[in-house]
Amino acid sequence: MASKKRQKTIYPGVYFLESTHTQSGKPERIYYIFYRKDGKQIEEKAGRQYQDDMTPARAAGIRAQRIQGKEATNEERREEVRAAKEAEAGRWTLDRIWEEYKAQRPDLKGIVTDQNRYESYLQPVFGDKTPSEIQQLEVDRLRINMLTKPRKPPRFRNGKRMEKPKNGKLPPLTPQTVKNTLEILRRIINFGERKGLCEGLGFKITFPKVDNTKTEDLTPDQLRDLLKAIDEATNTEVAAIMKMALYSGMRRGELLKLQWDHVDFERGFIHIVDPKGGASQKVPLNDASRALLENRSRTDSPYVFPGKGGKQRVCIRHEANKIKEKAGLPKDFRAMHGLRHTYASMLASSGKVDMYTLQKLLTHKSPQMTQRYAHLRDDALKQASNLAGSLIDEAVKPKKKVEDLPKRK
Template structure:
C-alpha cells in the first residue's frame, strides 16, 4: 500500500493525512503527532476529524502533554491497561476469596450464617484488600469496634474465625500469598461459654408434655431424640436411616462438629423413638426437609413447643436439650467425664469440663452421706467411752 501524503499544520510536530470517513465517501483528515520520548522518536495517531472531533489545536495539546510526561503514548497506555487488567485478574481480594470459598461448601444454614457474617463484619472493612494487605492493627480495631457496638464476644469470635478460614482457604488453594505472621495475627476475644442450660423437674415435665401434644411427628421425634441422645441439631439434620444400626445398637454421627465421624450408643429410649418414627419414601434422611432434601431448620416447631411448655426465654429448645442431657448424666454421679466427652462427641475435654461441677456436686452428696452416717454413729455411742478404732 503506497504511503499516504502528509500535510503540515501550523503546529510543529502535528500533521494530517486524508482518508475517507467511516461509512461515507467524503474525505476526512486523520491527525498525527510526532515527538521525542526517552531519546527516541514517537509517532502516533491523535484522532480523526469527524469521528473524534479532532483539530490541529487538540492534537497539539495531546503532543504537549506527551512531551511533559502527563500522558502516556497510546502503545504504553494500552500496555499499562493490559497489565492492570492482568493484575486485577490475579488480585484475590477477600471478596473474591469468599466467592470461591462459598463455591466449595455445601448450601445450608451454616453457609447462610457465614455469608451474613462476611457481608456484615468482614466485607465492609477488608473486602477489597488482599490478605497480605491486612495488618494486626486493622483486625484489632475491628474487634474493639464491634465489642463497643454491643456485639457479643461469641459473635465477634465467629466473625474473626471466618476471616481466618477464608485466608487459610486462599493460601491452601494457591490463590494468594500467606500473610507474614509478624504483620498479621488474629487475636480472638475471650468468651465465657461456660453457660449450661438446665430445667427443673417441673419445667422438664411441661416440656415432655408439650412434645407429646405436638401434632408434627417429625418435630416431636426430633426433640425427643435430641433429649435422649444429646445429639447436635446439625447432626440430627444429617442423620440417615443407614446411620441407625439397630442390630448393634449404635447411631453413626456423620462429621460431628470439630471432628471425624463417630458413633454413640443407641439407648432404649432413642431406639423406641426411631423404631416408631415414620419413614418418608424417596429420601434417606430420618428427619427430611422439603422435597426429601436434608433439613436445614426446625426452629418454628421447636419454638412452638418451647412456648407451649412455658420454658424460660433464654432456654434454647434444641441446644438446651443437649445441655440437659449432659447435665443429667454429670449430676447423676454415675458417668465419668471421659465417658461423657465421648457421648457428646467433644473433640477435647475442654468443652466437657463445664459439666464437671455437677459431677463434683454428686460426689459431694455421696461424701455427705458417709459423713452423716459416721456422725450418727458418734451420737449413738455411750458418753464417756472412746471408740476403739484399732483393728482387732
C-alpha cells in the same frame, strides 16, 4: 461511501477520515493526531466526531498534552492496562484465597455458617485486600464493632427470607461468634501462606475472651414447658429434631446429617458419621430415641429429618427459636445446643453416670470438654454422701425408751 483519504484540518498534526456512525449509519469523522516524541513519529486515533464528541480543537489539545508528556499515549495506556491485568492476576486478595480455600476443601464442616460469616463481616472490610494490606487497627476495629454495635438483619439466609426484628436491629454478636469469625480470617490467611499464595499477617489477631465453661440447663418446670411447646408446635419436623436432641444429646449438625443407614436398630446404636470430633463414632440408641425414630414415617430420602426435595436440611434456627419463645425460656438459652447441655446436665446431676461415660455419650474428643459438668456430678455425690451420713446418724441414735404405763387397779 466513506473516504479513506486523510484530510487536513486548520490545526497542525490533526487529520480526519470520513466514516459512518456505527449505530445511525450517518457520516462521521474520525480524528487522528501526528506528532514526534522521543525521536519517534507517532500516529494515534484521537476519537470519533459524535461517539466521542471529538472536534479538531479538542484533538489538537490532546496532541499538545502528549507532546509535553502530560498525557499518556495510546500505546502507553494499553501497556498500563496490560500491566494492571497481569498484576491483578498475581494479586491474591482475601476473596480469591477464600474461593481457593473452599475449592480445595469441599467437605469442610460448617461451610454454610462460615460462608455466612465471611460474607457478612469479613468480605465487606477485607475482601479486596491482600493479607499484607490488612492492618491490625482494621482487625481491632472490626472486633470492637461486632461486639458492640447492633446489626442489620440479613434479608436472606440459606435461601430463606428472614423476618425483621421488631426494632429493625439485631443485638451485637456474642464473643464466641466474634471469635469464630476472626478464626475464619486467620484460617484463610494461614492457608494462603502455606500454599505460597500470600504472606502471613505481620501481627497476632486479638480474640475476645470466651467463657466456654458455661452450661445451659433447664429446671424441671422449664423442661415441662419446653416439652409442651414441642408437642404443640406446628412444625412437627423441627419439633421431632428438638426432641431427638434432648433424648440423645446429639449436636444439631449431626441430627441434620443423620441418615437411616446410620441407625442400627438391631444392635441399638446410632453411628455419627464425620462428627465434630473427627473420626466416626457411635452413641447408644436409648428407648426414648428408638420410639421416636420407629414412629417416624419414612420417605424416599435417605435422611431421617429431610429438608425440601428430600435433601439434607440446612437450618432450623428460626423455627426452633419460635418453640423456645413459646416455652418462655431465657433469651440466652440456645434452642438446639442448649438441649445438648440439658441432656448432659441431667446425666451428670443424677450421680449415676461417671465423667468418662458422659464424655463417650457426648462424643467429646477430650475429657477437658466434659469437665464443665463435673460440678454437677460433685453435687450429686455430696448429696449421696450426706444421705449416707444421715442414715448412719439415724442408725446410731439411741432409741427412746418406752415407759410402762401404770397398771389399773
